[in-house]
Amino acid sequence: MGATVIRGSQYYFLTVNFCLGTTLFVLIQSLVQAGGRDAWLIPLWGGAAGVLFALLWIWLCRLYPGMSLAQIALSALGRPLGTAVATLYFLYFSVIAGFVLRNLSDFLTGTILPRTPGPVFHVMFLIVASYAAAHGVETIARLNQLLTPLLAFPFWFVILLASVNWDWTRFAPAFRPESLAGVFRFSGILGFPFLEPVALLMIFPFVGGKTGRALVAGIATAAASISLTVFAIIGSLGVERSAKLTYPIYSLVQEVAVNDVFINIQSVISIILLTLIFIKLQVLYYAAFETLRQTFRPVKRWPLLLGVSMVMAGMAPSIFENSIQNWEWSKKYTFIHDAIFGLGIPALLIAVTLIRLAAGNRPGAGRGARAGGGARSAGKGARSGSGTRPETGG
Template sequence: MMETARISTWQFFILALGYLLGTSFFFRIGGLISIAKQDAWMIPLWSGIAGVLLVLIWIKLANYYPGNTIIQICIQVAGKGFGGFIALLYIGYFVHLSALITRNLGDFMKINLMPRTPIVVFHVMFLLVICYAVTKGVETISRSTEFLFPLVTVTFLLIFFIALSEWNWDRFQGMFHMNIWTTMKETRSLIGFPFMEAFVLMMLFPYVKSKNRIKVSFILANVVTALLLSLGVFFTIGVLGVTRASHETYSLFVIVQEMHIGTFFEHLESTIALILLIVIFIKLSISYYCAVSGLCQLFQVNNRSWLSISLILLVSGLSLGFDNILENIVFNREYYFEYMLLFAVIFPLLFLFLTWMKKGKEKRKVVGSQA
């Protein structure tokens, strides 16, 4: 069942921006640079355009069913049988996405900070915090995000200005030599992660106070994400260079790791690790909340607390599906875009088509009765 929470348009924008930008800012930059070299900063721009076009499709669908989540839309459009099956697939995706985010956290912590700690310890400890936030509801998540967002912003700005001392324009030599079609094909995964993942935010539409401003807020979050990702890639190339950035899984972490101010401020990587935990909290809390809320809506469950606790074991178990971080990277690069097509494009377009068919039949019945 749906809660009676309400969030402002600004809070929805912060949630959308944190959800889209957070983990992608840490995990996507090095991979993009390895493919497109000095031209990698262009990739987020055309991926952002694709993201805006997808948002328009989702907004169009949501306008036909105001006050409903994607789970409720499935049932209204396709019925309890087929629609309920598609809704269950969506819930399965929310759970899988939560597992992928959890694994990203575990890989980062184990590789960079605590290599001797079992990865499952990071998963369970963080999921317990997420479970508590989800139990408290979407208002608590949005207020926490609103409170933490300025801290993340100030930290990134500080990193940017300090690291500019290592900037070298010579690292951009060789720009505009890429094969556009080949590069778009090889970097299609950026459309999947993060821009296609944004359809998850349709689960939050009913809680936004001003329904008329959701469209502007959602599109603006996608545009800002694309611009900041492009700036992040451009910044990384200028500071680390193409060769080095291409071989670093966490290029932003490496930049911070090597930053120092005199002999007093050194080893600032713990700061960026804290920021990563914050942005993962934002994204994981949203995807986990959508999984729990979707189950409650589909099976008419009033109390989501036990569902939240139960999903910890499932998400933690699924997050161990990859043997190592390389398998995770290969899955994301080779298969994630096609995987996302079903949920972000095919199903929404199918629902739009079925909605237009139903409305066409209703119009013909009205015309027939008047005649």
């Protein structure tokens, strides 16, 4: 059976949509509160830092061509420690998936379906995500590629329609020292969303072509898109209103009415945002599932899919109690928590690898490498495209 390889362009779109995911829902109010009129600068400097993080991840993946993050941990650290690190990554991906699901159900119960219990949304989305994960990375990448034009064009068209209330004076006075200080103090943007793409390293070895360039370009495009969206919201709603609205983008679009032709177009933006969130959930689900599968190498995949779904469905209602607690967390701990997994562990893996190379001990030659070879196993996983080792990597 040949190796499953997705194209660089598919990986690029996956990166863009993963970074946008819940960001357009959750982060805009916090960005406007922190940066005021200059809030649109925050995603730009965050994106620049995100590109630097991506370069670190690319360096790590090039030290281990054709290996995913879980396999790299096993190869670099050996079986016992590598298993512990891989398990930590599974928990990390599950926690982010919990956040994603909770943000989704909070939005739906707050706007469209107020009487439906949150776990109903969680379970429904997890069933679809597990189905996609069972079909492998190729299915996820193709679905995302198919959906991207259907998301991007209506999104920017709706934002353009919403700019009828545009007022340039809402940006004045710009670049004042106190607001610029707020812009650069907002460190949470580094964690969410620009350290979370570490989950995409589980897909990295399946990509053919210029993988690193696709990852970097995807992060840069996402940063520019978030910045443009914040710019449009400030120009259309103003700082005072945007800072008070829970979902500024939804409120912005809710007010659009062009004669009697375009009315109630907030449903369009809701579907776009829900689809973006689903793509992020799908990648996280796949990353969590593959981390366990490559680490523990079970024979059957469906019990693992069921187990991962049960854990994630339990994470979502348990992740935080209320939005104030979530806001406090974002302010104080998001960067630290994401930095452990997005910067700390990858840097540790690079350091261990370089030390072992300097000592003449090629990582991956011992027990850990054999243990990490789960992704190469044949069988159903290989047929579905999630169980093969790609020929090209790095």
